[in-house]
Amino acid sequence: MAVLLLADVNGGQLATDSVAKTLTAVAGLGEIHVLVAGQGGDAAAAEAAGLAGVSKVLFADGHDYCHGMAEATAALVVGLASSYTHICAPATAAAKNVLPRVAALLDVMVLSDVTAVIDSETFERPIYAGNAIQTVKSGDKVKVFTVRTAAFAAAGTGGAAALEKVTGATAEGLSSWVEDKVAASDRPELTSAKIVVSGGRGVGSEADFALIEALADKLGAAVGASRAAVDSGFAPNDWQVGQTGKVVAPALYVAIGISGAIQHLAGMKDSKVIVAINKDEEAPIFQIADYGLVADLFQAVPEMTQKV
């Protein structure tokens, strides 16, 4: 048995944390080969080769594979598929774009957001926004799945895998990249941060979101948001936590001015410690918070920022 792991590469940078966590998830399934796709991915490929548990890195140095373009990347993966029993990737937006396409081309089902690998054909995954956990067995010849990285610890470094260049099919003319609008930030990444401070509709405005950001910066935390906060224009879309946003499981999650809708809980309820600050003592978020503070956030948050 051998596993092909498709790595996320953004602007030539390996999304190391997500790859390292996926490595842990699939460690029991056999030899693991990591596929790094995209022109200029040399450094990313070299970094992947240094992760513990990787036995080979396949590097496809093609322009068509840049920016995670689905048609070409899927064609590349399908070309390599016959050597593998499992094809997987971290459950990022990029991989969710590509792997279902790979699965359909191979005439197999895809499993999204796997949270546990039970054996080579049995997997757990959340359904209904995490309100139920399904254990499923796949009879398909090759298992294609994405891994919910929040459920796993990151593999370490110290590996020295061989590096092999590969080529594959492309997808001439189907679609083309125009631009990426990616906000640069000095803060930790949302999905790998130890602490996440999130704001909701209760924060009230984009200007007042600075309160959330100030507390986050004091704690060295990433900033998150509810969908209502994003939709209201208080925060950018890549901060959204939840069923349709990012899934996080930090050591500490601080929910401020967030009511606790199930779609939000789906993205953060596996955090180790949850704090809720909300002026409504009936807010559902308090049912899952380890520590709840019933208070006006405009007083409590600046006070907390000052005192921590």
Place this chain on the structure above:
Amino acid sequence: MKVLVPVKRVIDYNVKVRVKADGSGVDLANVKMSMNPFDEIAVEEAIRLKEKGVASEIVVVSIGVKQAQETLRTALAMGADRAILIEAASDVHTDIEPLAVAKLLAAVVGAEAPGLVLAGKQAIDNDMNATGQMLSALLGWSQATFASELSVAGDSATVTREVDGGLQTITVKLPAVVTVDLRLNEPRYASLPNIMKAKKKPLEEKTAADYGVDVTPRLTVVKTSEPAGRKAGVKVASVDELIAKLKDEAGVL
């Protein structure tokens, strides 16, 4: 250009999900069902394309139990022109897998020749996020997933996509499959006169067998269980107490 919109009948997003005690699944008997929220957004976008003169006809398709007719009628009441129901299950607890749905949709695309398929990004019941990508693969079309902006010009579409780092813009050659994210638009409500009119719009009934597609699942559900619960926590009286607890009791600061 014809636009095809697949719409799924799912548990209403406000309903609290209950896992059946015997672990056989989620209880869907006598539960409020609605159109998948993402699919409402897809229908709305198709209507807007028609209002702009880009789309000529909107065909909605649902695959599943007979009751999915209600979902199709909702789409017709919003403004779709015609509906196709593909009956593929008799028990409301049977979920047709994305691969089989994609194969059925590919057959419908073969018959209807739309220039654009607008699907939801994900069904809120199985949370698969797969069908649109699979359909695009089976057709050999271009795909643009997680759309938060869409504009069609000539034989291509420009799509802004919600990705992990922010936003990405791509252009896709038509015909294409586009899957829609929550911020693309705000769906309209159907007015009463339109609900009445929708009852007279054509709704064709087919079965999976009519298309020669085998819908036997590839995944066997071994069991369905409740997620690990969280213990109820405590309320603290002040910011000072909160910080003290986080330092001394939880050890996270």
